Amino acid sequence: MAVLVLADHDGKHIRKSTLNTVAAAQKIGGEIHVLVAGNGCGDAAKAAAAVAGVAKVLHAEGAQLGDELAENVAALLVALAKGYSHILAPATSSGKNILPRAAALLDCQQISEIISVESPDTFVRPIYAGNALATVKSKDPIKVITVRMTGFDAVASTGGTASIEVVQSPGDSGLSTFVGREVQKSERPELTSARVVVSGGRGMGSGENFKILEPLADKLNAAMGASRAAVDAGFVPNDWQVGQTGKIVAPELYVAIGISGAIQHLAGMKDSRVIVAINKDEEAPIFQVADYGVVGDLFKLVPELVEELKK
Amino acid sequence: MKVLVSVKRVIDYNVKVRVKADGTGVETANVKMSMNPFDEIAVEEAVRLKEAGVVTEIIAVSCGPQACQETLRTALAIGADRAVLVETNEELQPLAVAKLLKAVCQKESPQLVILGKQAIDDDSNQTGQMLAALLGWSQATFASKVVIADGKAQVTREVDGGLETISIKLPAIVTTDLRLNEPRYVTLPNIMKAKKKTMETLKPEALGVDVAPRLQTLKVSEPPKRKAGVKVPDPKALVDKLRNEAKVI
Numbered sequence: 001m002a003v004l005v006l007a008d009h010d011g012k013h014i015r016k017s018t019l020n021t022v023a024a025a026q027k028i029g030g031e032i033h034v035l036v037a038g039n040g041c042g043d044a045a046k047a048a049a050a051v052a053g054v055a056k057v058l059h060a061e062g063a064q065l066g067d068e069l070a071e072n073v074a075a076l077l078v079a080l081a082k083g084y085s086h087i088l089a090p091a092t093s094s095g096k097n098i099l100p101r102a103a104a105l106l107d108c109q110q111i112s113e114i115i116s117v118e119s120p121d122t123f124v125r126p127i128y129a130g131n132a133l134a135t136v137k138s139k140d141p142i143k144v145i146t147v148r149m150t151g152f153d154a155v156a157s158t159g160g161t162a163s164i165e166v167v168q169s170p171g172d173s174g175l176s177t178f179v180g181r182e183v184q185k186s187e188r189p190e191l192t193s194a195r196v197v198v199s200g201g202r203g204m205g206s207g208e209n210f211k212i213l214e215p216l217a218d219k220l221n222a223a224m225g226a227s228r229a230a231v232d233a234g235f236v237p238n239d240w241q242v243g244q245t246g247k248i249v250a251p252e253l254y255v256a257i258g259i260s261g262a263i264q265h266l267a268g269m270k271d272s273r274v275i276v277a278i279n280k281d282e283e284a285p286i287f288q289v290a291d292y293g294v295v296g297d298l299f300k301l302v303p304e305l306v307e308e309l310k311k
Numbered sequence: 312m313k314v315l316v317s318v319k320r321v322i323d324y325n326v327k328v329r330v331k332a333d334g335t336g337v338e339t340a341n342v343k344m345s346m347n348p349f350d351e352i353a354v355e356e357a358v359r360l361k362e363a364g365v366v367t368e369i370i371a372v373s374c375g376p377q378a379c380q381e382t383l384r385t386a387l388a389i390g391a392d393r394a395v396l397v398e399t400n401e402e403l404q405p406l407a408v409a410k411l412l413k414a415v416c417q418k419e420s421p422q423l424v425i426l427g428k429q430a431i432d433d434d435s436n437q438t439g440q441m442l443a444a445l446l447g448w449s450q451a452t453f454a455s456k457v458v459i460a461d462g463k464a465q466v467t468r469e470v471d472g473g474l475e476t477i478s479i480k481l482p483a484i485v486t487t488d489l490r491l492n493e494p495r496y497v498t499l500p501n502i503m504k505a506k507k508k509t510m511e512t513l514k515p516e517a518l519g520v521d522v523a524p525r526l527q528t529l530k531v532s533e534p535p536k537r538k539a540g541v542k543v544p545d546p547k548a549l550v551d552k553l554r555n556e557a558k559v560i
């Protein structure tokens with residue numbers, strides 16, 4: 001039996017989350033097929049064919065597939081499901097939106113955000129904001145799974161020589177239409193795949209004050225993140241939120257500035273290799289997970305830190 | 312127009328969850344339980360739509376043991392008009408909940424169902440999408456803004472790259488994200504009023520739904536603990552540690 005991976009792509013390139021998901025598929029075993037669905041995504045299909053370990057790319061084109069509407073993409077997955085033992089998608093906002101819809105149509109209980117494959121039917125997934133790990137065994141004929149990117153090291157994006165097969169897609173469901181998108185443009189690395197993340201919390205005090213983190217992020221070539229409190233207060237955009245209900249990151253270095261360290265925040269960053277915390281409250285729970293902590297006023301410490309890094 | 316909101320009873324988000332020593336689950340005895348925070352946002356949104364004159368009736372539904380009545384009372388105190396408990400002591404997984412909610416939708420014919428995006432106990436993030444699939448309805452997940460007009464809902468969604476807006480045909484499923492609204496505090500007079508509102512109890516068998524779990528939990532374990540590190544006096548010492556000890560910069 002083969003494993004089908006739903007690719008996350010931008011039409012031209014395959015996103016890294018797809019490479020993590022292919023890695024999870026390799027742990028399961030069997031031939032790996034990658035579905036690239038979109039409107040004008042031929043380049044992404046070619047990129048998918050070059051991914052190490054992929055045997056076949058299914059390339060689906062259609063105007064109705066252009067904006068990742070769940071109704072249309074789930075219908076396509078269901079049409080292709082026969083012949084697959086597993087269907088995987090990265091646990092991105094798009095994967096989380098689409099896959100449960102396909103799972104229900106297949107009468108399968110999805111397994112969300114796995115971090116480890118124990119056997120082809122048994123997986124480990126965090127529950128309760130990562131305060132517990134559940135090992136679950138699926139009895140369903142098709143295992144429908146979203147993959148937490150931080151749980152699997154990405155496979156190489158080159159070296160593969162998969163064939164590309166064009167597949168037909170069901171038409172537009174007519175249920176929903178795409179209206180628009182407000183994309184946050186940034187020159188910085190993408191939050192979930194950055195090597196270093198600099199995050200600010202409520203302690204930053206305002207959106208304006210986040211500017212003092214920029215020289216630090218520049219110096220470290222870091223992505224910028226935030227706590228929920230900072231997002232709720234409107235300091236920074238929603239897609240900066242790290243945590244149980246935001247993005248899950250595990251960079252080499254995570255710098256938490258003016259963040260107290262609530263369990264919901266820790267859920268999104270505690271698997272980082274090295275954690276640094278700057279907080280004026282020496283009792284702040286963030287220090288319980290930080291490898292290195294500095295107690296003091298961030299408005300004084302952050303500029304000093306930038307100066308030190310320049311030396 | 313009728314709206315259905317689903318509310319799940321979960322361990323309160325402030326509780327430090329502990330794994331049971333025998334590895335069968337987490338400690339729930341004498342632990343504070345509350346409404347899933349995303350469901351509070353769902354009820355609040357429904358109440359605001361009613362206050363705006365868009366919605367005429369709000370039905371709150373919970374699936375689970377009898378104790379879910381308490382969660383439903385909270386929903387009624389926030390402003391739901393009546394409540395339905397689908398009572399069962401079986402472990403419920405998202406597909407089963409979606410099937411139960413589908414059966415309730417078929418009885419009640421709402422134009423809109425609002426669910427939380429995620430239950431903070433199982434962290435599944437599935438039920439709304441599954442319900443939409445089973446009903447063949449449109450879906451808008453992770454909503455941070457909902458505008459209803461002309462038989463459609465225009466929904467702004469929180470996605471990885473920022474925000475996106477879609478227009479969905481009613482009847483539809485919406486799941487809430489954190490920024491959709493800030494739920495009101497329940498007041499004592501509203502708690503008193505909630506006691507007089509009706510609460511119906513249904514059983515999965517009567518709804519013709521098989522809720523048997525599809526996933527078997529083999530074990531629940533504690534995640535590896537992270538050791539607290541050291542405090543350093545100043546940025547100079549920090550940079551030294553990062554360069555020479557952690558070798559991360």
Ligand SMILES: Cc1cc2nc3c(=O)[nH]c(=O)nc-3n(C[C@H](O)[C@H](O)[C@H](O)COP(=O)(O)OP(=O)(O)OC[C@H]3O[C@@H](n4cnc5c(N)ncnc54)[C@H](O)[C@@H]3O)c2cc1C
Nearest residue numbers: 201202203227228229243244245246258260264265280298
């Ligand atoms: C359902 C639900 C989901 C949630 N999901 C998430 C999530 O995904 N991500 C998330 O982050 N949170 C989430 N939360 C919120 C979480 O519980 C906390 O409220 C939030 O993380 C707090 O953010 P914070 O640490 O920035 O703010 P606070 O807890 O207010 O901490 C601010 C910190 O800044 C420090 N500080 C202030 N001024 C200075 C200064 N000048 N110099 C140095 N330090 C300073 C203070 O000492 C304090 O420790 C969720 C909550 C719920 C209920």
Ligand SMILES: Nc1ncnc2c1ncn2[C@@H]1O[C@H](COP(=O)(O)O)[C@@H](O)[C@H]1O
Nearest residue numbers: 317318374426427429430435436437438
């Ligand atoms: N047992 C339940 N009773 C009522 N609603 C539920 C139940 N389980 C899940 N839900 C709803 O589905 C949403 C998503 O849950 P989940 O898919 O488990 O993360 C929750 O926020 C609730 O609105």
